[in-house]
Amino acid sequence: MGTSIGYKIGTMIEIPRAALVADEIAEQVEFFSFGTNDLTQMTFGYSRDDVGKFLPIYLSKGILQHDPFEVLDQKGVGQLIKIATERGRAARPSLKIYTLIASVIERSVILLHHFQASQIALQGLTEQEESWKIRNSGHVDSK
Numbered sequence: 001m002g003t004s005i006g007y008k009i010g011t012m013i014e015i016p017r018a019a020l021v022a023d024e025i026a027e028q029v030e031f032f033s034f035g036t037n038d039l040t041q042m043t044f045g046y047s048r049d050d051v052g053k054f055l056p057i058y059l060s061k062g063i064l065q066h067d068p069f070e071v072l073d074q075k076g077v078g079q080l081i082k083i084a085t086e087r088g089r090a091a092r093p094s095l096k097i098y099t100l101i102a103s104v105i106e107r108s109v110i111l112l113h114h115f116q117a118s119q120i121a122l123q124g125l126t127e128q129e130e131s132w133k134i135r136n137s138g139h140v141d142s143k
Contacts, residue, residue, distance in 0.1 A: 011025060012032075012033050012035045013081075014034075014035035014038035015039070015042045016039070016042055016043055018084070022084035022088040026092040027092065030095065031098055033098040034098070036072060039077055051069075055067060081099075
């Protein structure tokens with residue numbers, strides 16, 4: 001009579017504190033999904049309303065080498081992802097890692113692949129690029 005639907009409970013890691021207490025969070029969930037744009041915004045302390053006013057200046061003056069919303073900041077945001085992944089999997093070894101990247105270049109994908117993401121979905125790409133998705137890196141079981 002009824003239909004059974006399998007599901008997993010997970011959470012988005014979008015603020016630095018969530019990354020730092022990922023071991024506690026992992027006790028309650030089966031997967032993490034990283035919101036890289038929000039995590040970048042919170043890590044840098046940038047307001048979405050204001051970033052467009054000063055980021056081009058930071059880039060032109062060499063204060064930043066790359067737009068952190070286009071190239072994942074490996075020293076800050078990347079370290080938070082690494083910490084969250086390691087602490088989360090220490091608390092729950094079967095923890096799955098997913099991420100949604102709104103704007104990405106190759107280095108960002110390689111970084112997330114290094115963290116053994118179960119799925120990396122790319123958004124905002126051309127139709128040809130949209131078909132390119134990284135799933136099941138071979139390091140984790142995505143079931």
